[in-house]
Amino acid sequence: MSKGQSGLGKSTLVNTLFKSQVSRKASSWNREEKIPKTVEIKAIGHVIEEGGVKMKLTVIDTPGFGDQINNENCWEPIEKYINEQYEKFLKEEVNIARKKRIPDTRVHCCLYFISPTGHSLRPLDLEFMKHLSKVVNIIPVIAKADTMTLEEKSEFKQRVRKELEVNGIEFYPQKEFDEDLEDKTENDKIRQESMPFAVVGSDKEYQVNGKRVLGRKTPWGIIEVENLNHCEFALLRDFVIRTHLQDLKEVTHNIHYETYRAKRLNDNGGLPPGEGLLGSVLPPVPATPCPTAE
């Protein structure tokens, strides 16, 4: 799921990440399309393939988030959507005749786009992440990073990291879910040095030093998307897709989903409504190490 105010390059970045047109591009906005009055949730599903491995990728975009004059509670539709997916999964799971592979529409990862002001997070960013870091894996990303020089970038990242820490916002990878020392050291390094990733996205190719690279062409130079000296797109891509993709799914399933499930079962004193038959047959909530629901 990609979140953030309009114009931060979310669609372009997702396209760049998956090297295909998986997201409706911002440039296809024609005059009739206005900023939506409320936050909309648009989910588009694609099947992409690489090296014989197929992946069903669903990108959920949220146009209208944070664009209004009054943005109070604009995270609520999103929280609702995420919980709805958990609910769907839960219903399927407790079903008598359930499918072998439950269709998983749960949100595994939420890329939150931070506007590169160079100052600090916006109050809206803080509020959103506070509410949603408890229900979904949030990966904060600094959008349009080509607007900051190297010093500004590292200062900004430091400030953002500090603000997130001071406000108790646990973004992915969360400290408490590190399973062993190896994971911990690896994740610590990512958490304290690289994140939030400052990225630049582009789907246009240019010729640089004899190679064709993805980039942005400006009168003062070409910004190469995959050049680590220019921006951290490659780090983000490796992180999300090449190393932590499975982990994202596992944390979603084992932790966020279980939290939701436990809360639901406790609230209703049993099952989600509609499946009353199995009330007594279902074993009690398993004593897996669930983080206490805040």
Next chain:
Amino acid sequence: MSKQQPTQFINPETPGYVGFANLPNQVHRKSVKKGFEFTLMVVGESGLGKSTLINSLFLTDLYPERIIPGAAEKIERTVQIEASTVEIEERGVKLRLTVVDTPGYGDAINCRDCFKTIISYIDEQFERYLHDESGLNRRHIIDNRVHCCFYFLSPFGHGLKPLDVAFMKAIHNKVNIVPVIAKADTLTLKERERLKKRILDEIEEHNIKIYHLPDAESDEDEDFKEQTRLLKASIPFSVVGSNQLIEAKGKKVRGRLYPWGVVEVENPEHNDFLKLRTMLITHMQDLQEVTQDLHYENFRSERLKRGGRKVESEDMNKDQILLEKEAELRRMQEMIARMQAQMQMQMQGGDGDSGALGHHV
């Protein structure tokens, strides 16, 4: 006089030459002596580079010890108005520049009230000027009215945001709005053109009245006309600000250093900074005139219509107050005279060295 007179009065001794053609020079000299005043307001979300741009435009440092608040502090903050005045001088011409900053604008989660503070500030300045203008002593009226408002638009969006539209509509009848696209080094040339066009379309669609450069007069030279045409075609200006000197192509320029190149602030191919500066300098006088003739007069007529009776009686009150004060003065002088007479009588009863105490009244 080395000024080239376009008419036939080249020789001062020519019969029929009165000499009032020298008037512009006199005006010039007086204005230079008096100095110029200009109030510029900057409005825009935090982090759009407003302070950097102002510092770059006027080559000063208006915000020496600035602390940028974190997000948690911003949640509680309301919009502030901070006016800083600086006197700059260039070749003997003094400019008293006041920059009105509006920190906190657009920060809150709910920005419904964020322009109320700004509007009441603008109105307050008009009110004060109106009051001074209608007062008795009009010699030293200080003009703190806002002559121009730079409204900073985010380059990250797809055009105007609802807050931008609402704000501009609320103040376009009170102040000259100059929309500026901030941090223009984020955009490629194509994106910039698209964004400018989109912004202009939306401004027209919402009937927002931004400041329009006056057309060049027909008797101006071609260069000036061309310059005006270029300026008009580039609105809204997309700018980059910086006061850092970077080495580029063998010389030191003001710019921003990126791993992929250097953005030069004063390079017209990189951004419209020079155009913005030219516009401001060339049209400073016009901005002041429009503020005086259009916005202020609007305000004044609205105000007088509203508080019509009130203002008239205010004038009458003033006369009355004057009369009363004169009466009081007379009374007090009489009292003093009486007291002095009394003292003299006492002294006469005593030493008699009160000769100095004469009748002053």
